[in-house]
Structure formats: C-alpha cells, structure tokens
Amino acid sequence: MSRPAPATLVRRTVFAWLATMGVATATPAVPAWSLLPQPAKVSPAPSGATEIADGAVIAVRGAEAAQVQAIADQLAQRVADTHGLHLRVVTTDAARAAITFEVDPKSGIADDAGYRITVDGNGIMVTARTARGAYYGSTTVWQLLTPAGWKRGAPVQVAYGTIDDQPRFAWRALSLDSGRHFQSVADIKKLIDWMSLNKLNVLLWHLTEDQGWRIEITKYPELTKTGACRKAVGLDAELTGSPDTPYCGFYTQAEARDIVRYAAERYVDVVPEFDIPGHSQAAVATYPWLGVTGKRPEVWTDWGVSPWLLKPDAKTLQFVDDVLDELMQIFPSRYLSIGGDEADKQQWNASPEVRAQMHTLGLANMDQLQGWFTTQVAGHLISHGRIPVGWDDELVAGATLPKQEVVMSWHGNDNERVALDAIRQGHDVVMTPQESLYFDHLQSDLPDEWAGPPPAASLQQAYDTEVIPAGASASEAKHIIGVQAGLWAEQMPSFAHDQHALFPRLAALAELGWSPAAAHDWKGFLQRMPAEIARYRALGVDYADSAFAPAFQVSAAPGGAFRVELSNQAKSGTLRYSTDGSDPTAQSTPYVNALVLPGKTTLRAATFAPDGSPLAAPRTQMLDDHTLLGRDGSALATCSRQPASRLEGSRPAQGTRPVYAVDIGNACWLWPKAPLKSATQVTMTVERIAWRFGDEAKDAVVRHTSGAAGEFEIHLDSCTGPLLARLPLDSAAQAKGQTRLDAHVAMPVGTGTRNLCVFATGDPRDGQWALARMTFLK
CATH class of the missing domain: 2.60.40 (Immunoglobulin-like)
Known part of the structure; x- marks a missing residue:
C-alpha cells in the first residue's frame, strides 16, 4: 500500500494531536460529489475525505504511459485554469501522489471507455483498461475537484468512496452545422473541449449546404472559391460589414486535420457530413452540370429546403466518389455521413431525363431513385472499409436505405415510428429527435429568449428524451447505438449564440448518452446543476439561464x-x-x-x-401606469395559434440587438383581454426584417393594403372586427432598425376589456414585419 498523500497525512496528524490535548475537533463539512453525467455506480463512504491542495502531485503508471501522461497534463492545466490549483505531473515517486492514474489492460474494468475511481486515505486513484477510460476518469476527477460551492484557489475536500463507470451508448454526439453560419477553428476546438468534459465522443460536422460549401476539395477547387460565398442578405451584412461584401468561409484540409487531431486527443471522433442529393445548391452553383436543369443558381441566401438536387447520373456519382475519397483522407473516422435529408424532388420530377432513368432502373418513384443513388454512394464507402451514416427521411417516405447504413432518426413523432422501422429493417440507429434534441430551437417563452425556431425544447424536455423507442424489444433496443443533439445554424450567426443554445442542454444530452437508464432522475439532475453551472463560468461558457430565469x-x-x-x-x-x-x-x-x-x-x-x-x-x-396598458410582441399570441419563431432585428447604435416573436409569413398578433378603458392613443415599435425563409414563401398571408408601404391595423374583437387604428408604414419601410408609430384610437364609447387583432397589410415576402411592443395611452 502506498503512503497517504502529504496533505491528508498532515491533516490527520493535526487532528490526532488536538485530540490528545482534549481539544474538540469538529471535522469540516465535506461537499457531496456532484458529477455530470451521473456515473454508472457511485459508492460514497460513510465518512472521511482526502484533501487536494496547491502543489499536489499527479502520478502516471502502467500501460499507454505517453497517452496517459498527456491526459494528466490536460487535467493539471484544466484545474489550474478553472480552479487556480497548480498540480504537478510525475512518472516517478508515485508514492507521494495525491492523484494516481494507472492503465492496466487486465484490471477488470467493464468497458474500454470505463474506469474506477477510489478516494481514500491514499488520495485519488483512477484505474482503467485503456487511455480512453483514463481520460473519462480524468474528467470525473476534475468534477470531484469542483464540487458545489468550490472556491478558486482553495484546497478541496474530496469525500471517500468508489466510482465504477462506463458509458451506456457508444455514440454520444453533437451535430454542428457550419454550412449556414461558419465557426472558426479556435471556436470549434473550444466546443470539442467542452463536449469532452461531459464525455461526449462524436462531433458530426455538417460541412456542405445550400448556403455554403465549407471544406477544401483539391480536385474541385471552385467549390471553395464559388460555393463558400453567398450574398450578404439580412443580418449577414452586419457580419461582413456591408451588403456588398459576401458572407464567405471554408476550412482548408490542413485546418480540418488539425481539428481531427485536437479532437482525437480528447477522445472525440469527428464524423464529416457531405449532404446529398439535397442541400446541394452551393455545389450546383459552382458546377451547374451537377444539377438537373443545366442552369447556375446562386449560393442560397434563404433558409429552408432548396429544390436544387444533385443529378442522379454517372458523372455526378464520380464527383461524389472523388469528394468522398478526399474526405476519407482527411477524416480517419470509421463513419462518414452522406445526409439524405429534405430532398425536394420537384426538379427531378420535372426532368424527362431523370424520369427516363427512373423507369430504366425499374423504380416506382423518385424516393426509390434517391434510395438507388444512396446505395451507390454507400457502396463506395463500404468498399473502403467505412460505415455510411444518413438521415431517416427516405424511411419516412417508404423507401429503403442500404442495410449497412447507420440511420440518424430525427422524426420523433408517432412514438418514434421511423426509428422502430429502421431497427426492424436491420439498421443501427442514432436517436436525435427534433422535438427535444434540436438545440437551435427555443429554450423558453421568456421575453428575452434568444432567436430560434419553435417549438421550444426546454432543459427538462431534453433531459426526458426517450432514447429507446416504446415498443422496442430487448434485442431491438441493442440497435440503438447512441443519441445526438443537433445545432442547425440558420439563426446562429455567432459562437456566443451557439453556446447559449447548447448549454446547459448539453448536460442533459450527456446524461442521456452516458448514464444508465436507472440513474435517470430529473430532480437529482437539478441538484447537480449548480456545480455544473459554476464550471461553465470557470470555463468561460456563455450558457443560457432560461430554465432558471425569473x-x-x-x-x-x-x-x-x-x-x-x-x-x-x-x-x-x-x-x-x-x-x-x-x-x-x-x-x-x-x-x-x-x-x-x-x-x-x-x-x-x-x-x-x-x-x-x-x-x-x-x-x-x-x-407603472404603462405596465398593464402595454405588451411586448413576445407576450402576444399568433393569429394562426402556432408557436412563433424568434427572429433577430438589426443591431442598434446602443443597447442589445432586439429579438421578435414572429409567425413567419403571417404578420398578425392577438391580444386577449386588452385593458382599453379610456384609451385614446396607441404607440407601436416595429421593424422590417429581410425575407429569407425559402419554402415558407408558399404559405405567406398577403393582406390588402391601402398604401404603397402598407400599414398596421388594430381591430376590435377579431381580425375583421371594428377598426380602432391604422398606422401607415411609409417611414418605417425605409428605416433600418426599429421605428415608432403613433396613432389616435377610435375607441367605441364604454369599451373596457376586449380582445384585439393586430396585423400588417401587404406581402410579407417583401419584408417580414416584426412587432416589438404596443402600448395604449389614456
């Protein structure tokens, strides 16, 4: 048995001396372990604690010494950065160590990614079969050193006990969209760091989109010369500095390899996503022969589902194989995603050539043709020893996918019917339901919630995601290989916004992916969140406080x-x-x-x-006098009764950027039970937002206008009820940012509390009107 760690030995000796002198020695309170994700098995001791103080030694011994020393060095740096304690890593004199890492392939640990931590009078011992397990043990040690209420620079009392831990699922992933908005290499590395601290191990990197091609392909250099840039429409102009300066960005192959290396050091697998045949407008904009029409579209500036698909012929398949060959050289992962989602086939259906190809192949419809196309692409990957990954859309449409393809199931409706279908067709499945694990979605209905699409996916909704579909048998459940969250970046223009969307929901994802089902406990999770939030602050994570905000x-x-x-x-x-x-x-x-x-x-x-x-x-x-007479737009209902999107407005000269609750394509709001007694005037603050909502254009509600720029109208009782006020938009239509409108209210005598309908006339596709606030004055 090794000697006790020095700090522990000193503390015990002092207490023993005080006891012999008849001095009462109350043991300081030791904070309970606050670990996230919750380990598979925790066995705290009834009493006792070891102390880790400045200067404590970390020892490394056993197999894979170089990798484990790098892990220990990372831990020491992390503790110094976040806690202010400076730990020293050694490979000799392990008897003096307060923290010891030992890798022993014969240790009996349950999993290659598993580990055992023992905290006792000898300090903290981390045992693992592999360096990977030692890494995950190191993240738990860091959490043991940052319990609830920890103070920077102060010694930490770590309670005695044992932790036996291993992951529930092999695939614990975040999908990052770099196509719509671009993240820097430095920011992606930060994200990988933070993922790994919650034991997430897959970054699905979405690199090709309608709005931008983001990865260098040497055989097709125009992909990043043309396809990586789009016109700066809407708020993109603020990012570039001018509407005349395009929004551009791509990763060189050297940068991508650097990210892969950095991630591997933190046991994160980077899986690239080359999305085909849809989400390909940037590729067709670069090489029009990849499309069906022969025409060259622009790199898309809208959001939504573009109809520009790759042409399913031999020349396109050769292009796809060439791109895959270069991606396989950059990304050593066993997995490579080929997308397959949201393929709007209107161009395929309109093409005599594509229809003839479909009939020649003996296929009944275009979904089957997409299945054929995907099979050819998947076969190329399989022949090179890789595993294709794709979305579940073709299964939704009733078509099939290659048996070897891993299916990412994002259609969580109907009790995960699609995931069950995928399992029963023999696919391994990653669960990523949009209803609870699409983290670009809103987190709350608070008036200061950041921009994002509806419906809201709260912290608790994320935590309570059903990872195993109801109705799956025990054998079928084995085909669920993991869980994944999505961060789609249409409304994520900055890394600060990415962080706000991801944290703390990423903690819920981590627990879904790592912790055993029996450990699932919302109240316990909440009890562990204060320590986790303190860690976010120490790491510099710009997290959302929506779940806890008043x-x-x-x-x-x-x-x-x-x-x-x-x-x-x-x-x-x-x-x-x-x-x-x-x-x-x-x-x-x-x-x-x-x-x-x-x-x-x-x-x-x-x-x-x-x-x-x-x-x-x-x-x-x-x-004050205006509190009940005014409403923010976010406090009003939409006329369609559908949840509103939250859209960002222009940045003002001073203050924060406004965010509006908007039913896209229908500029109409309802204010039930408005207090209108004695109201004589109304003020409204509004802004016009650039239309860039793609396929939502077909559902836009156009209202008759009496002026060139339109007007806001306020109606009593219903949208066709008596007109209370009309506020022309001539000045607002030319303004950048918010404009205040004022009007007299033609209030019927004796009006008290009544329902209101407020809408903007005109065509929202000419510019979507947003309502910041309206207030009645007496």
Whole structure:
C-alpha cells in the first residue's frame, strides 16, 4: 500500500494531536460529489475525505504511459485554469501522489471507455483498461475537484468512496452545422473541449449546404472559391460589414486535420457530413452540370429546403466518389455521413431525363431513385472499409436505405415510428429527435429568449428524451447505438449564440448518452446543476439561464397596486427580489407568495442555488401606469395559434440587438383581454426584417393594403372586427432598425376589456414585419 498523500497525512496528524490535548475537533463539512453525467455506480463512504491542495502531485503508471501522461497534463492545466490549483505531473515517486492514474489492460474494468475511481486515505486513484477510460476518469476527477460551492484557489475536500463507470451508448454526439453560419477553428476546438468534459465522443460536422460549401476539395477547387460565398442578405451584412461584401468561409484540409487531431486527443471522433442529393445548391452553383436543369443558381441566401438536387447520373456519382475519397483522407473516422435529408424532388420530377432513368432502373418513384443513388454512394464507402451514416427521411417516405447504413432518426413523432422501422429493417440507429434534441430551437417563452425556431425544447424536455423507442424489444433496443443533439445554424450567426443554445442542454444530452437508464432522475439532475453551472463560468461558457430565469406574471390589485407572481421554468432554486432597482443578492428577500406592490416600483428578481451561487441573472419588471396598458410582441399570441419563431432585428447604435416573436409569413398578433378603458392613443415599435425563409414563401398571408408601404391595423374583437387604428408604414419601410408609430384610437364609447387583432397589410415576402411592443395611452 502506498503512503497517504502529504496533505491528508498532515491533516490527520493535526487532528490526532488536538485530540490528545482534549481539544474538540469538529471535522469540516465535506461537499457531496456532484458529477455530470451521473456515473454508472457511485459508492460514497460513510465518512472521511482526502484533501487536494496547491502543489499536489499527479502520478502516471502502467500501460499507454505517453497517452496517459498527456491526459494528466490536460487535467493539471484544466484545474489550474478553472480552479487556480497548480498540480504537478510525475512518472516517478508515485508514492507521494495525491492523484494516481494507472492503465492496466487486465484490471477488470467493464468497458474500454470505463474506469474506477477510489478516494481514500491514499488520495485519488483512477484505474482503467485503456487511455480512453483514463481520460473519462480524468474528467470525473476534475468534477470531484469542483464540487458545489468550490472556491478558486482553495484546497478541496474530496469525500471517500468508489466510482465504477462506463458509458451506456457508444455514440454520444453533437451535430454542428457550419454550412449556414461558419465557426472558426479556435471556436470549434473550444466546443470539442467542452463536449469532452461531459464525455461526449462524436462531433458530426455538417460541412456542405445550400448556403455554403465549407471544406477544401483539391480536385474541385471552385467549390471553395464559388460555393463558400453567398450574398450578404439580412443580418449577414452586419457580419461582413456591408451588403456588398459576401458572407464567405471554408476550412482548408490542413485546418480540418488539425481539428481531427485536437479532437482525437480528447477522445472525440469527428464524423464529416457531405449532404446529398439535397442541400446541394452551393455545389450546383459552382458546377451547374451537377444539377438537373443545366442552369447556375446562386449560393442560397434563404433558409429552408432548396429544390436544387444533385443529378442522379454517372458523372455526378464520380464527383461524389472523388469528394468522398478526399474526405476519407482527411477524416480517419470509421463513419462518414452522406445526409439524405429534405430532398425536394420537384426538379427531378420535372426532368424527362431523370424520369427516363427512373423507369430504366425499374423504380416506382423518385424516393426509390434517391434510395438507388444512396446505395451507390454507400457502396463506395463500404468498399473502403467505412460505415455510411444518413438521415431517416427516405424511411419516412417508404423507401429503403442500404442495410449497412447507420440511420440518424430525427422524426420523433408517432412514438418514434421511423426509428422502430429502421431497427426492424436491420439498421443501427442514432436517436436525435427534433422535438427535444434540436438545440437551435427555443429554450423558453421568456421575453428575452434568444432567436430560434419553435417549438421550444426546454432543459427538462431534453433531459426526458426517450432514447429507446416504446415498443422496442430487448434485442431491438441493442440497435440503438447512441443519441445526438443537433445545432442547425440558420439563426446562429455567432459562437456566443451557439453556446447559449447548447448549454446547459448539453448536460442533459450527456446524461442521456452516458448514464444508465436507472440513474435517470430529473430532480437529482437539478441538484447537480449548480456545480455544473459554476464550471461553465470557470470555463468561460456563455450558457443560457432560461430554465432558471425569473418570469413575472402581473395583474391589477386594489388601489392602483400590482399583484406579481414569480416563477421559473425548472421550478428550481430560490427566487430572491429587490424593489429599489438594485440587483438581488444571495441575501435578498426570498420569494414565497405573490407580491402586492405599488406603482412606480422597479422589481428585480434573480435565482440562486442553495450555496448562494447565481443560477440566473436578474430580470426586471417595471410597475407603472404603462405596465398593464402595454405588451411586448413576445407576450402576444399568433393569429394562426402556432408557436412563433424568434427572429433577430438589426443591431442598434446602443443597447442589445432586439429579438421578435414572429409567425413567419403571417404578420398578425392577438391580444386577449386588452385593458382599453379610456384609451385614446396607441404607440407601436416595429421593424422590417429581410425575407429569407425559402419554402415558407408558399404559405405567406398577403393582406390588402391601402398604401404603397402598407400599414398596421388594430381591430376590435377579431381580425375583421371594428377598426380602432391604422398606422401607415411609409417611414418605417425605409428605416433600418426599429421605428415608432403613433396613432389616435377610435375607441367605441364604454369599451373596457376586449380582445384585439393586430396585423400588417401587404406581402410579407417583401419584408417580414416584426412587432416589438404596443402600448395604449389614456
């Protein structure tokens, strides 16, 4: 047995001496382990703790010494960066070590990615069969050193006990879209770091899109000269600095190899995605012979589903094989994704040549033709020892995919019917349901929620994702090889936005992929989130606090006062508030029951963890004469009763960029039970957003307009009810950013609380109107 770690030995000796002197020695409270994802088995001891302090030694011994030393070096650097403790890595004198890594292929650990951690009087011992297992053990050690309430630079008491751990699924993935918006190499490396700390091990890298081709292919150099650039439409002009400067970006092969190397050091497999035959407009814009029409489209500036598909002929298949050959040289992964999703076949159906090919092949429809095309491509990969991966769309359409193809199932409706079909056809399946694991989707209905498409996928919805489809037998369930979240970047123009969308939902994904089903516990997960959020802050992650943020429900109270109820989405943490405009602290008054407050009050609220650390930043609610007479656009319902998208507006000269709740293609809102008594004026703040919504154009609602630029109309009771006000949009149509509109209200005598319909006339495809706020004045 090795000697106790020095810090532990000193602490025990001091306590023993004090006891002999008759001095009471109360043992300091030791924080409970707060680990995420939850390990497969945790066995905390009844008592005891080891201390890790500045200068503690990390020892490396056993097999794969070079790789394990690199892991120990990473751990030491991470602890220094986030905690301020400086640990020293050695390969000799292991008896003095506070933390020891040992790789022993005969150790009896359950999985190549598994590990055992023992914390006792000898310090922290990490045992694994492989360096991969040692790496995952190192991420758990880092979490042991950053428990709830940890303080930077202070020694850490780590409770005694044993952790036996291994992953539930082999594929624990994030899909990153670099086609719509481009991320720098440095930012992708940060993301890989953060993924690996939650034991995620696959980055599915979406590199080809309608809106941009992002990977250098030496045999086809025009792909990155032409296909990597699009016109700077809408907010892209702010990113480039001018509408005349195109939005461009691609990764050289050297940069991609660097990312692959960096990821491999953190046990993350980079799987490239070359999406075909759809999502190919940038490729056809580069080489028109790849398309069906022979025409050259522009690289797409819209979002949605483009009809520009690759032509399913021999020349195109040779192009695809050439691209795959270069991708296989760059990316050593066993897997390579060939997409296959959202292939709008209107051009194929309109082409006599493609229809003739379909009949020659004896196929009944274009979905079967896509299946044939995919089979040819998959065969090329299989012949080179690779495993094709693709989306489930063809199975949705009733066609088949090559048996060897791994299916990513994103159609989670109908109790995962498509995933079950894939399993029963013999495919391995990765579960990535859009309903809960598409992290570009909104996280809440808060008025300050960032831009994103509906419906909302909350932290709890992500956590409660059913990974094994209902109805799957035990043998069928074995074909579920993993779980994956998607980050589609139409509305993710910056890396800050990427982070906001991913965290903390990435923690929920991590637990789905790693932890055993029996450990699934939402309340336990919430109890472990304060420590995780503190780690985000230490790592510099710009996470979303939507699940914990205060929400205000305001109503009238007697005597001109206001009744305010506070809540948050996760129903977790302690809400604390102030009424003098100051930021609440951990010592501020806790919210217990509904508040009754006078007018001219600035109410601020924030959420705190049991250790006093913040879970959500303060939010503000002004209580004055305008509080109940005004509504943000995000607080109004859409006329279609469908959940609204949240779209970004132009950046103002000062302040933050506005975000609007908009039913795309239908600029119409409902305000139920609006307090209209004595109202004589109305003000509205609006902005016109560039139309770039692709296939949603066919559903746009066009309303008759009496002026060239249109107008906003406010109607009583319904959208065809009495007209209360008309606000012309001539000045707003020419403005960049928000414009304020004012009008007299033709209020019928005796009007009190009534329903309102508000809409913009004209064609939204000429510019989608957004409503920031409307307020009635008496």
